[in-house]
Amino acid sequence: MMTSYRNHLSIMGLWLLAILSIKPSLGAGLEQTGECFESRDGMSQVDVHESAAGVVNVKCSPETGGVLWWGDPFEGTVPMGDMEVEADYWHEEAVVKPREPQIDRNKMLTICSMACHNGVYVPIPYNKDARPLKMHLDIIPDAMNLKHGKGGVWCLDCHHLVDRTKLIDNFGYSVSFNQPQKLCGKCHGQVYRAWRDGIHGKRIGMWDQGGKKRWWVCTECHNPHDVEQGDRNSGFAQLAPEPAPNLPKGMTNADHERMHHGPDKGDSTH
Amino acid sequence: MPNQDKSKEKESRPTTRRDFLRGAGNYTVASLSGAAMLLADPKPAKANITWAEHFQKNYRLMTEEEKQEAIERLETRYSEEYGKKVTVDGTPSIEGVLFGYALNIQKCIGCRRCVKACVAENNQSRGDEQQIEWIRVLRMEKGNFSAEDRDQHGYPESFGVQVGGNAYKPAGVVLEGQHYYEPEQVPEKDAFYFPMQCMQCEKPPCVKVCPVRTTYRDPDGIVVIDYNWCIGCRMCIGACPYWARRFNWGEPNLPKEEMNPVTHYLGNRPRMKGVVEKCTYCVQRTRKGRWTACVEVCPVGARKFGNLLDPNSEIRKVLAKKKVFRLRADLNTYPKFFYFMD
Ligand code: SF4
Ligand code: SF4
Numbered sequence: 001m002m003t004s005y006r007n008h009l010s011i012m013g014l015w016l017l018a019i020l021s022i023k024p025s026l027g028a029g030l031e032q033t034g035e036c037f038e039s040r041d042g043m044s045q046v047d048v049h050e051s052a053a054g055v056v057n058v059k060c061s062p063e064t065g066g067v068l069w070w071g072d073p074f075e076g077t078v079p080m081g082d083m084e085v086e087a088d089y090w091h092e093e094a095v096v097k098p099r100e101p102q103i104d105r106n107k108m109l110t111i112c113s114m115a116c117h118n119g120v121y122v123p124i125p126y127n128k129d130a131r132p133l134k135m136h137l138d139i140i141p142d143a144m145n146l147k148h149g150k151g152g153v154w155c156l157d158c159h160h161l162v163d164r165t166k167l168i169d170n171f172g173y174s175v176s177f178n179q180p181q182k183l184c185g186k187c188h189g190q191v192y193r194a195w196r197d198g199i200h201g202k203r204i205g206m207w208d209q210g211g212k213k214r215w216w217v218c219t220e221c222h223n224p225h226d227v228e229q230g231d232r233n234s235g236f237a238q239l240a241p242e243p244a245p246n247l248p249k250g251m252t253n254a255d256h257e258r259m260h261h262g263p264d265k266g267d268s269t270h
Numbered sequence: 271m272p273n274q275d276k277s278k279e280k281e282s283r284p285t286t287r288r289d290f291l292r293g294a295g296n297y298t299v300a301s302l303s304g305a306a307m308l309l310a311d312p313k314p315a316k317a318n319i320t321w322a323e324h325f326q327k328n329y330r331l332m333t334e335e336e337k338q339e340a341i342e343r344l345e346t347r348y349s350e351e352y353g354k355k356v357t358v359d360g361t362p363s364i365e366g367v368l369f370g371y372a373l374n375i376q377k378c379i380g381c382r383r384c385v386k387a388c389v390a391e392n393n394q395s396r397g398d399e400q401q402i403e404w405i406r407v408l409r410m411e412k413g414n415f416s417a418e419d420r421d422q423h424g425y426p427e428s429f430g431v432q433v434g435g436n437a438y439k440p441a442g443v444v445l446e447g448q449h450y451y452e453p454e455q456v457p458e459k460d461a462f463y464f465p466m467q468c469m470q471c472e473k474p475p476c477v478k479v480c481p482v483r484t485t486y487r488d489p490d491g492i493v494v495i496d497y498n499w500c501i502g503c504r505m506c507i508g509a510c511p512y513w514a515r516r517f518n519w520g521e522p523n524l525p526k527e528e529m530n531p532v533t534h535y536l537g538n539r540p541r542m543k544g545v546v547e548k549c550t551y552c553v554q555r556t557r558k559g560r561w562t563a564c565v566e567v568c569p570v571g572a573r574k575f576g577n578l579l580d581p582n583s584e585i586r587k588v589l590a591k592k593k594v595f596r597l598r599a600d601l602n603t604y605p606k607f608f609y610f611m612d
Contacts, residue, residue, distance in 0.1 A: 038569070039569040039570070059390055061383070061386055064381075066381070066383055068383060068387045068390055069390045069391060069567065197587045197591075198574070198587065199584055199588050199592065200571070201571045202570070202571030203571075204561060205561065206560055206561070207559065207560070207561045207565075207576050207583075207584075208559040208577070209582065209583070216571065221569070221570065221571065232459060234379070236457070238379075238455035239379075239381060239455060239456065239569070240455060240456075241380060241381045241382050241451075241452070241453070241456045242381060242382035242385060242386045243382075243452070244382075244449065244450045244452050245385075245401060245403055245406070247450065254448070257447075257448045257450065258448065
């Protein structure tokens with residue numbers, strides 16, 4: 001008897017599935033349009049849109065505008081093969097998101113390199129002392145915050161002398177903005193090796209051996225001009241946190257957990 | 271006993287076992303015919319399916335066919351309830367894989383994105399009435415016992431739970447974790463952050479205590495729950511030393527538009543009132559090769575995940591090259607969630 005019910009049920013299930021040829025809706029009550037950022041606000045922006053039928057490319061936090069969820073982790077990426085990274089990534093499919101479009105959002109790269117820094121016009125500075133340059137504050141508002149290598153590093157240690165669409169490594173070879181690791185790794189070798197191993201930095205996509213991965217490059221997370229954000233001594237710029245969990249029912253504040261205990265602290269709240 | 275009750279007792283005819291059985295029989299027949307009526311009427315699919323769901327076995331004891339039936343039933347019910355095509359996956363463990371997780375506690379900035387990403391991926395209940403989050407991020411204050419404290423006061427008596435250090439060595443922390451921190455910006459200068467979630471213990475105390483064995487360790491090391499067999503006794507919540515499990519006290523609130531339609535039977539399929547849930551290492555993703563939602567979202571890349579049995583995996587490289595510890599290692603739960611520092 002039970003068996004016949006079961007059959008009946010499964011047939012009904014199929015039938016229901018058939019009539020409910022449901023049209024998929026966008027699976028996000030979170031932000032569905034507009035722009036949000038991945039790791040660095042202002043320098044890793046993504047536009048929210050439908051990437052496949054019924055799937056958004058990213059879901060963003062309505063509170064902070066940070067990306068919370070990738071529908072398609074590989075959107076906008078290019079193969080990393082071009083990068084010639086001598087990495088041990090199991091010859092798997094590795095992709096990256098090019099940095100140039102982010103850096104050139106306000107057409108800085110294009111305009112600057114065409115108008116003045118075209119390889120001809122601008123004279124090479126005589127004074128090669130490391131210092132922030134008080135020019136271009138209009139396009140690089142935080143130019144005076146230059147703080148890298150405890151004051152020992154300045155513009156022309158990383159930027160190409162005449163071709164401003166390029167970076168340089170410490171031998172003077174030009175490096176694309178899309179491959180900052182070739183430049184950064186020259187000083188930060190230990191971090192670079194950890195990054196190649198996948199234990200520093202970030203990857204999204206498939207965890208399995210041989211699976212496709214999107215690697216994140218240095219400047220997607222770090223601000224090379226003000227790495228430690230002043231003297232905070234953290235490589236990652238501050239950002240707004242997501243909201244705290246709800247307080248347990250009936251509790252009106254969280255003072256209990258801000259209590260300092262111990263000698264000389266009294267039981268004062270923080 | 272009040273008099274009233276006594277008089278009632280006198281009046282009522284003593285019920286014999288046979289009477290009782292007859293009554294129960296009638297009841298069964300009645301409910302079965304009710305069910306037959308329900309089954310004959312195709313409209314209330316939910317009722318039919320719920321009925322069948324009540325009679326299904328513990329997921330682990332089901333045959334492949336029964337599993338498939340259970341999954342189809344759920345797909346039908348969810349698709350109707352949420353107004354979109356919902357898939358329920360039953361992918362079993364991958365052979366040769368033991369999942370492990372590592373979190374760089376030095377990198378974490380306490381942004382709580384992992385918490386929210388997890389909610390978006392795993393269909394937890396949200397809203398003021400019942401908010402369930404599988405990940406908690408604790409804010410810890412950096413601090414020291416001063417030399418004077420040490421010399422003048424000896425063992426700091428009123429310190430409550432002391433985290434790290436001992437009476438004569440500076441402890442790292444003089445404050446227990448804070449859940450409800452809300453600064454404008456993170457990370458703060460004098461704090462570090464400590465995310466916690468299910469550690470997928472190799473010897474999970476939660477599994478030991480479950481009276482109906484509905485929570486169990488799968489061969490890839492993920493501790494899963496068959497929500498349909500959970501009786502809501504919450505023994506596992508008491509047994510888990512890592513505060514990893516959450517209970518649906520009420521009907522979960524999962525808005526249709528926000529529901530993630532890609533689900534796994536043992537993972538993020540919608541839950542019901544009265545059952546326990548917890549992190550499953552995104553079983554619906556990881557058994558298909560994809561990283562968990564929290565690994566992907568972490569803006570500083572503090573979270574690493576992979577196959578502990580593969581010596582080339584990122585997780586194994588973390589274990590080989592970094593300073594690693596496990597939370598409450600003294601409990602012999604053998605968590606597969608590691609914390610590390612550069
Ligand atoms: S952390 Fe808690 S819920 Fe997770 S396996 Fe261990 S005891 Fe069970
Ligand atoms: S997302 Fe990463 S940095 Fe943010 S709280 Fe979670 S683990 Fe920490």
